[in-house]
Amino acid sequence: MIEFKNVNKWFGAYQALVDVNEHVARGEVVVVCGPSGSGKSTLIRTLNRLEPIQQGEIHLEGHNIHRAGLDVNQFRSGIGFVFQQFNLFPHLTALQNCTLAPVHLGRLKPAEAREQALALLERVGLRHKADAYPGQLSGGQQQRVAIARALAMKPPVMLFDEPTSALDPEMVGEVLQVMRDLARDGMTMLVVTHEMGFAREVADRVLFMDAGQVLERATPEAFFSQPQHPRARQFVADIRGFGTVPAAPAVAAA
Amino acid sequence: MSFLEMVDTYWLYFLVGRYPEGPLGGLALTVLLAVSGLVLALPAGLLLGLGRVSPWPWLRWPVTALVFVVRGTPLLMVVFWAYFFLPSVTGHKTDQFSTMLIALAIFDGAYLAEIVRAGIQALPKGQFEAARSLGLSYLGAMRLVILPQALRHMLPSLVNQLVSSIKETSLGYIIGLSEVSFIATQINTLVFTLPLQIYCVLGLTYFVLCFGLSRLAFVLERRLAAPAQGAAQKASS
Numbered sequence: 001m002i003e004f005k006n007v008n009k010w011f012g013a014y015q016a017l018v019d020v021n022e023h024v025a026r027g028e029v030v031v032v033c034g035p036s037g038s039g040k041s042t043l044i045r046t047l048n049r050l051e052p053i054q055q056g057e058i059h060l061e062g063h064n065i066h067r068a069g070l071d072v073n074q075f076r077s078g079i080g081f082v083f084q085q086f087n088l089f090p091h092l093t094a095l096q097n098c099t100l101a102p103v104h105l106g107r108l109k110p111a112e113a114r115e116q117a118l119a120l121l122e123r124v125g126l127r128h129k130a131d132a133y134p135g136q137l138s139g140g141q142q143q144r145v146a147i148a149r150a151l152a153m154k155p156p157v158m159l160f161d162e163p164t165s166a167l168d169p170e171m172v173g174e175v176l177q178v179m180r181d182l183a184r185d186g187m188t189m190l191v192v193t194h195e196m197g198f199a200r201e202v203a204d205r206v207l208f209m210d211a212g213q214v215l216e217r218a219t220p221e222a223f224f225s226q227p228q229h230p231r232a233r234q235f236v237a238d239i240r241g242f243g244t245v246p247a248a249p250a251v252a253a254a
Numbered sequence: 255m256s257f258l259e260m261v262d263t264y265w266l267y268f269l270v271g272r273y274p275e276g277p278l279g280g281l282a283l284t285v286l287l288a289v290s291g292l293v294l295a296l297p298a299g300l301l302l303g304l305g306r307v308s309p310w311p312w313l314r315w316p317v318t319a320l321v322f323v324v325r326g327t328p329l330l331m332v333v334f335w336a337y338f339f340l341p342s343v344t345g346h347k348t349d350q351f352s353t354m355l356i357a358l359a360i361f362d363g364a365y366l367a368e369i370v371r372a373g374i375q376a377l378p379k380g381q382f383e384a385a386r387s388l389g390l391s392y393l394g395a396m397r398l399v400i401l402p403q404a405l406r407h408m409l410p411s412l413v414n415q416l417v418s419s420i421k422e423t424s425l426g427y428i429i430g431l432s433e434v435s436f437i438a439t440q441i442n443t444l445v446f447t448l449p450l451q452i453y454c455v456l457g458l459t460y461f462v463l464c465f466g467l468s469r470l471a472f473v474l475e476r477r478l479a480a481p482a483q484g485a486a487q488k489a490s491s
Contacts, residue, residue: 048387077389087384091402101388104398146384153388 001026001188002047002157007056009042009212016042017053018212026156029189031199031220034209035235040192043209044159047190048079060157077105080150080158084165086142088134094121094145095130098152107153120148124178140171144178151182158182160191194239196224208232257451264441268455271432279432281459287354287433288420288463294359295419296412299366304396306371317367324364329422333357337429350431354423362419369415373408374400406478413471417464424460434459 002024009017016039024030032040045051046058049065049072057064065075088097098117102108108116121127124144126137134142143163150158160179164172176198183189183202193199199206199220206223208216208231215229227233255263271279278286305317324332336357341347348356377400385395405412424435432440438456442449 050383050387073386073389073391073394076387079387081384081387083380083384085378085380087378087380089381089384089399089403091406100398101390104394105389149388 001028001061002190003057003059004043005057005059007046007053007058009039009046009051009053009055016212017046020056020212020214022207022214022217024188024190026188027186028204029183029187029191029202030205030207031203032190032192032207032209033194033199033235034215035238038209039212040207040209041161042212044161044190044192047157047159048076048081050081073105077101077107077153078155078157080147080153080155082143082146082150082158082160082163084162086134086139086146086166088142088146088149090134093131093133094126094137094148097134097145097149101149102152105153113152117148117152120151121145123151123181124148125174138171139167140174143167143171143175147175147178147182157188157190160189160193162192162194164193164195196220196239200224208235210235255445255447257448260441260445260448260451264445268434268437268441271437277432280437281434283351283432284420284423284434285463287351287358287423287426287431290355291358291362291419291423292416294355295362295366298359298363299370302363302367303370303374306367307374309392321364321367324361325368329357329361329425330428332361333425333429336360350426350429353429354426354431354433358419358422361422362415365415366412369408369411370404372411373404376407377403409471409475409478413468416471417467420463420467421460 002022004020004022007017007020008015018039020043032043034040042051046053047060047065053066058066060075060079063070063075088094089100092100095114095117098120099108099110099113102113102116103110107113118127118130121130124147126141126144126148129137129141129145134145137145147158147163163179164175167175172195176195179189179191179198180202191198191203203220206216206218206220207214208218208223208227208229210231216223216227216232218228223232224236227236267280269280270282271277273279273282302317302321305313306321308314308317333354336348336353337350340353340356374396381399381403382395385399386392390398423433426433427436427439430436435456438452442452445452
């Protein structure tokens with residue numbers, strides 16, 4: 001469904017992506033991890049053209065999405081993107097955040113969009129907050145609304161850029177639960193995250209990146225228990241050592 | 255002539271000039287000029303501001319040049335330029351009111367453009383990215399997501415500029431536009447003995463106009479801010 005072919009990207013003289021070749025199948029959940037600055041966010045941002053690439057091709061359902069002349073807006077509306085900082089529109093209510101794009105882009109009539117938005121908010125457990133403004137919601141609630149907003153365009157693919165990194169620890173669980181449900185419903189997902197518990201439970205595959213290269217691809221089990229590449233071994237040791245991971249207390253107790 | 259006699263004699267002249275026998279002038283003309291100036295300068299500022307942050311160089315560069323040129327010249331010069339240069343281009347003489355109006359629209363438009371630019375650029379980049387990643391076009395994202403927020407933040411600076419443009423109408427005096435400063439000077443010439451009183455009344459008049467606008471803006475600001483009032487009371491999940 002998604003294919004990276006020899007993708008190279010530079011920020012000025014700095015090479016952010018180095019010869020990335022990856023394939024993601026429909027319904028697959030892929031977790032991308034790696035140290036900060038390794039290019040993992042850049043990788044998924046190239047997938048909806050928030051970042052341009054200088055070499056290579058990225059295909060989505062057989063279409064080259066970085067070709068000139070592509071209807072970027074049409075294409076982007078088919079990819080859900082969830083940001084680390086939520087980026088809800090603060091001047092609109094939770095409900096309006098979820099109806100803005102479908103109505104403005106003519107996909108749904110206002111009444112239909114409203115109904116769909118309420119159903120989506122229900123799905124993320126926030127129907128009762130439909131009329132709240134983002135400023136009135138906790139971080140975890142905002143991120144769940146952001147997921148509902150992305151789902152409102154009915155995208156076949158969802159991208160998550162460190163969706164829980166800006167959250168207080170007690171709110172991480174509610175967001176991961178929503179993502180877990182999505183994965184279970186068969187959504188194709190690319191998730192940049194360090195949540196080992198989530199990766200183990202939900203991911204089909206883990207990609208490990210460093211310095212713009214994908215150094216390792218493995219099942220979550222294999223990756224977290226026996227990382228092969230030295231950089232990956234170091235990384236796994238680091239995130240275990242400074243565990244902000246939900247799995248950590250259970251491990252400590254055992 | 256006492257102060258009260260002066261007021262009694264000239265109050266109508268002060269308010270409307272020679273109207274209805276002659277052209278409209280005085281305070282009425284000042285208000286008319288200020289309001290029309292705002293009506294023209296606001297959209298001009300918005301468009302120029304959007305031009306300043308535009309991703310298209312063919313639009314951004316000329317607009318940036320215009321803003322820098324206007325910002326780098328005194329309003330008085332823009333007025334002279336409009337008064338002497340415009341007729342030689344268009345072929346017929348522009349009246350004083352239109353001259354002043356054009357000068358104000360260009361001058362304040364350029365200043366407002368910078369306020370608009372600052373307001374847009376002060377928003378987190380993520381707002382624009384979130385709007386675009388939902389499939390909104392550049393202009394759609396601007397209109398539905400960026401500007402509603404940016405205009406709210408810009409309001410105090412906008413009002414600042416608008417207040418100053420009310421005062422700028424007094425430069426019409428230079429090209430003989432019979433706005434309220436010009437009329438006050440005329441009255442002073444006729445009365446001759448009460449300059450202090452006359453110019454105090456003039457000053458007070460400007461103050462009331464500007465203060466009124468500031469208060470109006472303050473009320474507007476409060477009303478616009480209302481939706482975010484709940485920001486403090488974080489609901490628990």
